[in-house]
Amino acid sequence: xxxxxxxxxxxxxRFIHLIESVPGSDRLLLRLAVFAIxxxxxxxxxxxxxxxxxxxxxxxxxxxxxVVGTPRFVNPALAITRADQDVTALVYSGLMKIxxxxxxxxxxxxxxxxxxxxxxxxxxxxxxxxxxxxxxxxARDFVYTIQLIQNPDLKSPLRGNWTDVTxxxxxxYELKVSLEEAYAPFIENFTIGIIPAHLWSSLPIEQLPFSQxxxxxxxxxxxxxTDAGRDASGLINxxxxxxxxxxxxxxxxxxxxxxxxxxxxxxxxxxxxNEIDATAYVPPGRIQEVLGDNFRLLEEALPRTFGIFFNQxxxxxxxxAAARKALTAALDRDxxxxxxxxxxxxxxxxxxxxxxxxxESTDGINSTASSSPAELATKILIDGGWLQxxxxxWEKQIDDSAVTLSLTLRTSNTPLFNALSGxxxxxxxxxGVEITTEQFEQAGLVQSVIRPRDFQALLFGHDIGRxxxxxxxxxxxxxxxxxxxxxxxxxxxxxxxxETARSDQSEASRLEALREASLIIVEEQxxxxxxxxxxxxxxxxxxxxxxxxxxxRPADRFSNIADWHTESDSLWPFFRSDM
Numbered sequence: 263x264x265x266x267x268x269x270x271x272x273x274x275x276r277f278i279h280l281i282e283s284v285p286g287s288d289r290l291l292l293r294l295a296v297f298a299i300x301x302x303x304x305x306x307x308x309x310x311x312x313x314x315x316x317x318x319x320x321x322x323x324x325x326x327x328x329v330v331g332t333p334r335f336v337n338p339a340l341a342i343t344r345a346d347q348d349v350t351a352l353v354y355s356g357l358m359k360i361x362x363x364x365x366x367x368x369x370x371x372x373x374x375x376x377x378x379x380x381x382x383x384x385x386x387x388x389x390x391x392x393x394x395x396x397x398x399x400x401a402r403d404f405v406y407t408i409q410l411i412q413n414p415d416l417k418s419p420l421r422g423n424w425t426d427v428t429x430x431x432x433x434x435y436e437l438k439v440s441l442e443e444a445y446a447p448f449i450e451n452f453t454i455g456i457i458p459a460h461l462w463s464s465l466p467i468e469q470l471p472f473s474q475x476x477x478x479x480x481x482x483x484x485x486x487x488t489d490a491g492r493d494a495s496g497l498i499n500x501x502x503x504x505x506x507x508x509x510x511x512x513x514x515x516x517x518x519x520x521x522x523x524x525x526x527x528x529x530x531x532x533x534x535x536n537e538i539d540a541t542a543y544v545p546p547g548r549i550q551e552v553l554g555d556n557f558r559l560l561e562e563a564l565p566r567t568f569g570i571f572f573n574q575x576x577x578x579x580x581x582x583a584a585a586r587k588a589l590t591a592a593l594d595r596d597x598x599x600x601x602x603x604x605x606x607x608x609x610x611x612x613x614x615x616x617x618x619x620x621x622e623s624t625d626g627i628n629s630t631a632s633s634s635p636a637e638l639a640t641k642i643l644i645d646g647g648w649l650q651x652x653x654x655x656w657e658k659q660i661d662d663s664a665v666t667l668s669l670t671l672r673t674s675n676t677p678l679f680n681a682l683s684g685x686x687x688x689x690x691x692x693x694g695v696e697i698t699t700e701q702f703e704q705a706g707l708v709q710s711v712i713r714p715r716d717f718q719a720l721l722f723g724h725d726i727g728r729x730x731x732x733x734x735x736x737x738x739x740x741x742x743x744x745x746x747x748x749x750x751x752x753x754x755x756x757x758x759x760x761e762t763a764r765s766d767q768s769e770a771s772r773l774e775a776l777r778e779a780s781l782i783i784v785e786e787q788x789x790x791x792x793x794x795x796x797x798x799x800x801x802x803x804x805x806x807x808x809x810x811x812x813x814x815r816p817a818d819r820f821s822n823i824a825d826w827h828t829e830s831d832s833l834w835p836f837f838r839s840d841m
Contacts, residue, residue: 321505323828324517325805328529328541332497332522336479338455339411339418340471344543345522347817352503352518353394354455354481355511357385357404360728360821364812366449369510370399370456370482380444380767383452387435391509393458394486401437405429406459415467423451444765446772447729450814455481484511484824485518498522511824518823533557533800540801542816546604549798560799562810562819563608565730568723570671570686570790571749576718578660579667584646585658586787589669592639592693593686599793602682607793612780614730639693643667654694668696672711673721675701682792683721713743720748723795728814730776733760736783749788756782804828 331345341350357371368374370391375384391399408429411418428440441448458480465473477498478490484506491500501520505513521538523529526545532538533552544552553559570589572580579585595609633641648656648667656667671686673679683699690697702711711717724735724746734740737760738752759779763772784791797816801807808822 319514319806319825319827320829321514321827322516323514324519325515325540325826325828326519326521326538328532328538328543329520329522330524330526330529330543332499332524333477333501335471335476337476338457339407339416339420340476342419344816347815348542348820349479349501349520350455350481351483351817351820352485352520352823353479353483353487354457355391355483355509356454356456357387357452358449359453360812360814360818362809362811362822362825364728366453369453371452374449374452376449376767378767380446380765381441383439383449385437385439385452387437388510389435391482393482394480394506395458395461396508397458397460399456399458399482400434401431402434403456403459404437405431406463407454407457410457410462410467410470411454413467416470420451420454444767446764446767447727447731450727450729455483457481482506482509484509484513513824514827514829515823539805540799542797542799542819544798544800546606546798549604549606549800553800556802557800558803560801560807560810560819561606561796562813563794563796564813564815565727566723566725566795567610567613568607568682568721568792568795570792571717571720571722572788572790573715573717573720573748573750574788575715575750577669578663578665579669580718582646582658582660583787584642584648585667588639588642588646588648588693589690589695590787590790591642592635592689592695593790593792594635594689595792597689598682598685601685602678603793603795606796606798608796609793610791612784612791613726613732613736613789614776614780635689636693643693650694655696656694666696667694668698669719670698670700670717671719671721672700672702672707672717674707675703679721686721712748715743715748715750722748728812731764732776732779733764736760736779751783751786751788753782753786755779 327348329345329348331343333345333349334343335341335346336349336353337346338350338354338356341347355369357369358366358374359369361367370388372386372388373384376382377384385401385404387399387401387404389398393399408424408427410416411420412424412427414421426442430438430440432438461475461480462470462473479487485503486506487501488504489500489502490498491502493499499522503518503520505516507513521532523532523543526543526548529538529541529543530548530552533541533544536556549559572586574580595611599605599607599609643656646658648658651657657664658667659665669690671683673683680701683701687697687699711720712722726732726735734746736747736749736751736756738747738754738757739745740747741750741752756779759775759782763775763779766772766775783789797813797819799810799816799819806827807819808825810819810821813819813821
């Protein structure tokens with residue numbers, strides 16, 4: 263039987279053959295119709311893709327991060343320099359971590375439950391977490407880490423956070439942590455990286471600081487050290503970190519290259535030469551110089567308050583409420599931040615940012631928008647009974663003695679504090695205050711000025727942590743050394759509120775107590791609150807980073823680095839792997 267001559271033709275071949283077999287004029291119309299249908303189909307596909315497809319991050323790419331300094335203790339128990347803390351944040355992980363919105367969330371912990379009295383934390387560990395060498399991470403590793411920190415022979419900078427804390431290993435993946443007194447901000451300590459006990463526990467305590475594991479660490483974090491470069495003297499000058507995707511965090515970035523520079527100048531040259539993609543080490547005064555078209559700047563306030571703390575026991579001037587209020591009103595915070603912080607700071611009028619808007623509307627200092635700081639301060643002094651003498655200095659009878667509005671301002675001998683104290687002196691002198699500034703090296707400031715409370719006014723900065731715990735700075739029990747209440751402030755109501763803010767397990771109650779305490783402190787003005795500094799992070803425009811809110815320190819910028827990406831693909835939602 264003779265085969266059909268068309269049986270070997272494809273469907274498309276037959277369709278074309280059919281069109282071409284039509285008479286001439288009809289064939290042209292049919293060709294145009296087919297072209298129109300094809301073009302319409304393509305347009306519909308592109309329109310649908312444009313409307314419904316999403317840019318979805320994909321795995322891949324490398325980030326080159328520039329760091330100033332040399333890492334020596336990439337170890338959660340010993341990390342103290344920024345270089346150490348940056349690498350530790352990438353290599354290690356903790357029970358909890360800071361989420362992109364600034365809240366605290368579980369990381370290695372499956373659950374963290376707090377007892378009603380706030381004294382006991384019951385922790386269940388995830389069972390699918392391993393260290394970079396494949397060893398499972400268990401409760402034993404956390405217990406070892408904390409007991410190491412608690413050991414006085416190690417001299418860990420974190421030891422004070424774990425004083426009077428007891429740990430009980432309930433099972434391989436369960437743990438109880440007990441406090442002697444309820445302290446709500448304590449939960450922040452669960453972000454500390456966990457050390458692998460199977461690698462460290464055989465080392466005598468005196469040998470731990472010298473272990474090679476300090477510079478070639480093994481943790482459970484999002485990135486593992488796969489290469490460590492050293493200079494001629496044996497110091498680390500480069501790390502290659504590779505994504506570790508065996509744990510809950512599955513980084514999208516494949517590799518993080520860390521390059522270490524001896525000083526800020528060499529780092530700036532590296533930025534200018536496009537040798538690095540990101541850095542948090544460019545000094546504020548040089549940021550605009552290096553930004554260019556390839557980088558963008560990310561800023562986030564740090565929980566550190568800069569202010570002028572008064573010692574009312576040292577001079578009668580500061581016991582006068584009008585004098586303290588006028589000194590506060592005379593300062594233009596925007597100018598101080600612009601010139602001393604190069605614009606990278608947040609003005610504050612109280613000890614916390616939680617109450618900023620309310621403080622600005624109730625402190626009675628910023629309420630006269632039409633008046634300059636100098637005019638407002640002058641009015642406050644006149645209303646408070648101060649009179650200017652022939653030399654333009656203010657005088658007043660206080661405690662049956664004539665006193666002159668003069669002060670000595672002491673501070674640290676650093677570029678920031680030198681600039682800030684000079685600007686403050688200018689603004690106070692502009693209203694007729696006789697001011698002397700004195701700078702001390704940091705050790706001398708602590709030993710000779712702060713510890714004995716030997717100052718009239720002290721320009722200083724306090725780190726109050728992500729939880730904004732004001733107790734160490736403002737509770738009356740902390741007036742004397744080693745307490746940090748350097749203004750020697752005492753108020754029974756504030757004491758009670760700060761105790762509530764420490765012990766109450768309700769976040770809403772804690773914040774309300776902090777708000778009320780802050781309002782009282784501002785009303786009584788034992789200090790002038792100036793600014794909070796910001797962490798400044800220069801990053802390539804080709805890198806998409808996660809949100810950064812409520813950071814505790816610069817290294818916290820890496821808390822959600824698993825979500826960063828340099829590469830993405832256009833996908834329809836139903837093709838996404840995370841749907």
